[in-house]
Amino acid sequence: MITDLPTNDTANSSETRSELVDPAELFKQLAPASIRYEQMSRAITAIVLTAIASISLLSWWLNNGYNTVFLLFVAAAFTFLAFLFTMAWRWPAISYRHTSWKLDEEGLEIHKGVFWKHQITVPLGRVQHADVSQGPIQRSFGLGTLIIHTAGTQNSSVVLSGLSQTTAIELRDLIISQKRGDDVV
Amino acid sequence: MSFEMEPSESNPQRSGEAEAEIGQNSNDPLDKNKLEADEPKMVPTAQMSFLHPTSLVFDFLAHVKTYILPVAIGLFYGATEGQGFLLIISALLVIPTLLHSIFGYFTLRYCISDDQLIVREGILNRNIRTVPLAKIQNIDSVQNPLHRLLKVAEVKIETASGTKPEAVLRVLSVDKMNSLRSAVFESPAHFAKDASTDLPTEEFPTVESKYSQPVAATSDSEDLLKIPLSWLFKAGLASNRGLVLVSISLGVFFQFTNDKFNLSVNRLEELIRSATGITLIPDTDLSPWLVFGLSLAAILIVLGLIRLLGVGWYVIRFYGYKLQRNGNDLRISCGLWTKVSASIPIQRIQFISIHRSLLMRWWGLAAIRIETAGGDSSQNENSTESISKRWFIPVIAEGHVTPIIQNLRPDLIWDETTLEFQTVSPRTTSRLVRLACLQTAIVFLIGLAVSLTWGWAPGLVLLPFLLIRAVKKGKSMQYARRDNEVIYRSGIFNRKTSITFFDKIQTLCIDQSPFDRRWGMATLCVDTAAAGPAGHRMQIAYLEEQFANTEFKQLRVSAAGREPVFG
Numbered sequence: 001m002i003t004d005l006p007t008n009d010t011a012n013s014s015e016t017r018s019e020l021v022d023p024a025e026l027f028k029q030l031a032p033a034s035i036r037y038e039q040m041s042r043a044i045t046a047i048v049l050t051a052i053a054s055i056s057l058l059s060w061w062l063n064n065g066y067n068t069v070f071l072l073f074v075a076a077a078f079t080f081l082a083f084l085f086t087m088a089w090r091w092p093a094i095s096y097r098h099t100s101w102k103l104d105e106e107g108l109e110i111h112k113g114v115f116w117k118h119q120i121t122v123p124l125g126r127v128q129h130a131d132v133s134q135g136p137i138q139r140s141f142g143l144g145t146l147i148i149h150t151a152g153t154q155n156s157s158v159v160l161s162g163l164s165q166t167t168a169i170e171l172r173d174l175i176i177s178q179k180r181g182d183d184v185v
Numbered sequence: 186m187s188f189e190m191e192p193s194e195s196n197p198q199r200s201g202e203a204e205a206e207i208g209q210n211s212n213d214p215l216d217k218n219k220l221e222a223d224e225p226k227m228v229p230t231a232q233m234s235f236l237h238p239t240s241l242v243f244d245f246l247a248h249v250k251t252y253i254l255p256v257a258i259g260l261f262y263g264a265t266e267g268q269g270f271l272l273i274i275s276a277l278l279v280i281p282t283l284l285h286s287i288f289g290y291f292t293l294r295y296c297i298s299d300d301q302l303i304v305r306e307g308i309l310n311r312n313i314r315t316v317p318l319a320k321i322q323n324i325d326s327v328q329n330p331l332h333r334l335l336k337v338a339e340v341k342i343e344t345a346s347g348t349k350p351e352a353v354l355r356v357l358s359v360d361k362m363n364s365l366r367s368a369v370f371e372s373p374a375h376f377a378k379d380a381s382t383d384l385p386t387e388e389f390p391t392v393e394s395k396y397s398q399p400v401a402a403t404s405d406s407e408d409l410l411k412i413p414l415s416w417l418f419k420a421g422l423a424s425n426r427g428l429v430l431v432s433i434s435l436g437v438f439f440q441f442t443n444d445k446f447n448l449s450v451n452r453l454e455e456l457i458r459s460a461t462g463i464t465l466i467p468d469t470d471l472s473p474w475l476v477f478g479l480s481l482a483a484i485l486i487v488l489g490l491i492r493l494l495g496v497g498w499y500v501i502r503f504y505g506y507k508l509q510r511n512g513n514d515l516r517i518s519c520g521l522w523t524k525v526s527a528s529i530p531i532q533r534i535q536f537i538s539i540h541r542s543l544l545m546r547w548w549g550l551a552a553i554r555i556e557t558a559g560g561d562s563s564q565n566e567n568s569t570e571s572i573s574k575r576w577f578i579p580v581i582a583e584g585h586v587t588p589i590i591q592n593l594r595p596d597l598i599w600d601e602t603t604l605e606f607q608t609v610s611p612r613t614t615s616r617l618v619r620l621a622c623l624q625t626a627i628v629f630l631i632g633l634a635v636s637l638t639w640g641w642a643p644g645l646v647l648l649p650f651l652l653i654r655a656v657k658k659g660k661s662m663q664y665a666r667r668d669n670e671v672i673y674r675s676g677i678f679n680r681k682t683s684i685t686f687f688d689k690i691q692t693l694c695i696d697q698s699p700f701d702r703r704w705g706m707a708t709l710c711v712d713t714a715a716a717g718p719a720g721h722r723m724q725i726a727y728l729e730e731q732f733a734n735t736e737f738k739q740l741r742v743s744a745a746g747r748e749p750v751f752g
Contacts, residue, residue, distance in 0.1 A: 105745065106741050106742055106744075106745035106746075107741065107744075107745050109741070113697075115698075115699050116696070116697070116698055116699070117695075117696070117697040117702070118694065118695070118696055118697075119694060119695045119737070120692055120693070120694035120695075121692065121693045121694070121737070121741045122691075122692050123690065123692075123741070123744040123745040124745060125745060126690070126691050126692070126744075150691040150692055150712075151691055151714040152691030152692050152712040152713065152714060153691075153712060153713070153714065153715060153717060154710070154712050154722075155691070155692040155694060155710075155712045156691075158692065
């Protein structure tokens with residue numbers, strides 16, 4: 001996935017580099033497989049919701065029979081579920097386009113959010129420790145989640161999910177090795 | 186690990202020497218290594234000291250305090266209702282605590298040996314805690330009136346880690362505490378910590394040069410501030426502390442009021458009526474204006490009393506407040522009845538916040554809060570830690586603020602008047618005014634839905650206030666970035682000015698809601714460790730989108746460039 005991660009020997013050229021290279025070019029996208037993974041996990045949620053809705057509606061129908069209000073209710077529920085499934089299918093790709101990250105001499109920067117935009121940066125010196133976690137479905141897609149812990153209060157852990165497992169591990173190792181100085185709080 | 190009650194056979198004299206070396210540095214590195222190798226075994230039991238004998242009482246009281254209320258109620262009901270079993274159960278509850286205290290007293294021993302504080306407790310589960318003196322950040326002490334009568338103090342020993350004190354010694358005699366303090370803060374090991382942390386010398390010359398002369402610094406502890414009684418009076422009058430106290434007591438009151446209590450109140454009233462012939466609730470018709478005037482006067486009196494309660498709280502808590510600087514540490518001591526003293530290493534200060542409420546500004550006063558990493562004091566207002574954070578300087582005259590702030594950070598040049606503040610986006614006012622109009626419209630509609638004749642009134646009354654607030658709010662928010670610090674100021678009535686430093690910034694973020702994007706604005710957040718007790722978050726909203734982004738990039742570089750400077 002990533003070939004040109006900045007390494008330790010470029011650490012002194014932060015000023016010159018930021019002038020020469022357009023910062024936008026440094027940003028990287030998540031692993032494309034993360035779209036499939038997101039679709040799948042959202043689809044599972046939607047299926048579970050459908051099952052719950054179907055069972056409750058069915059039990060109502062068996063107990064009370066049906067009338068117009070009930071039919072309207074069913075229609076509304078299934079429209080909503082249909083919307084959920086569409087979003088489960090479409091949303092991950094949209095969200096993917098709006099998520100990017102970069103690691104440079106200063107630290108890790110993450111941009112995410114489609115409507116509510118959020119960008120966060122962790123200076124390398126402030127990293128307390130970094131984890132990579134991988135769930136069972138993520139494993140089947142070869143994906144991993146990078147979690148960076150800082151001593152901060154509101155953003156004491158910064159999470160970047162949807163990386164390929166190898167990238168996540170590579171990033172973690174880089175961040176740990178570049179974590180300079182004495183970070184005692 | 187196993188612990189021998191007898192001195193270990195391997196080097197019996199060595200331990201004797203170690204005891205003699207309290208507070209001194211052993212010069213022989215070989216000796217030191219040997220000592221550290223089998224450190225738990227080397228101090229014989231006989232040479233470790235017990236806590237003060239009154240510990241038995243204080244430990245018992247401290248534990249009983251947590252469940253005294255149910256027990257007291259149980260005893261009370263048991264005695265009054267003649268239910269013997271309640272009496273017995275309540276009494277039985279106390280016995281385990283008593284045993285625990287006795288057991289605890291006879292098993293806990295402590296000593297200082299070879300630059301380490303060793304605390305040993307327990308018989309079955311023996312717990313030996315070894316704290317290197319160099320790692321001790323604070324030695325806080327609390328002395329309530331009973332403590333002072335017996336010349337003892339509760340001592341808390343804190344290190345940088347975790348939220349709890351590393352060790353609590355309840356209680357030590359004052360002499361023992363002082364010798365412990367001097368052993369820790371004047372031991373060579375305490376200064377060695379400055380050298381041991383790899384400070385980037387070439388980047389931070391000012392700090393380095395100041396911190397590298399610890400020996401000279403210890404001898405002179407200079408007084409930075411003493412709070413006179415008049416300031417405390419004013420601060421008490423200006424604060425809502427009394428209201429908090431009243432609400433707590435009301436809560437307790439309603440908890441315990443029942444029919445019996447009401448009966449007794451009625452009986453009391455009857456008694457008064459029969460004794461004096463005055464009815465407390467007059468039956469005669471009074472003019473409505475008189476009733477209005479009387480109730481207004483009553484409300485004013487109650488409010489005045491509440492303020493006086495606030496004064497009482499401030500005086501009791503902060504009487505004799507003294508802030509001292511002792512080398513790299515700040516020391517606070519205060520209290521009328523319960524004397525509290527705390528120390529704060531200057532390097533640990535993450536965030537400084539100056540609060541000025543409306544009344545305080547009229548009287549030319551301010552309060553300073555700070556945040557230090559380690560220890561969470563946002564919950565308990567009365568602990569020692571809250572003295573060193575939330576109530577760092579409870580009240581200070583405006584003229585003294587600048588010199589104090591400069592003492593809190595060696596490289597900080599602080600002059601609030603010359604700061605070049607950047608206000609938020611000029612469109613903020615129109616955005617907030619629009620929001621205020623929307624809020625009014627909602628209140629208006631809800632009012633009309635409730636009542637068609639008078640429903641419009643609340644909305645109309647609310648509108649001017651909301652408008653004024655909208656205009657003022659936009660103007661009150663100011664932001665400044667300097668060579669080494671970020672400064673944020675906000676608040677209409679309660680003005681808060683906060684400072685944090687590049688090397689203390691943990692994360693930076695920018696948030697943009699869809700509304701923000703429509704107005705071309707963004708919120709910049711600066712997160713530091715232990716953000717909380719100061720009660721002022723650095724979330725600078727309504728900034729120009731462009732400005733927020735460039736600031737974000739600048740701060741990102743600055744935060745990464747400045748290595749954290751800590752001890």
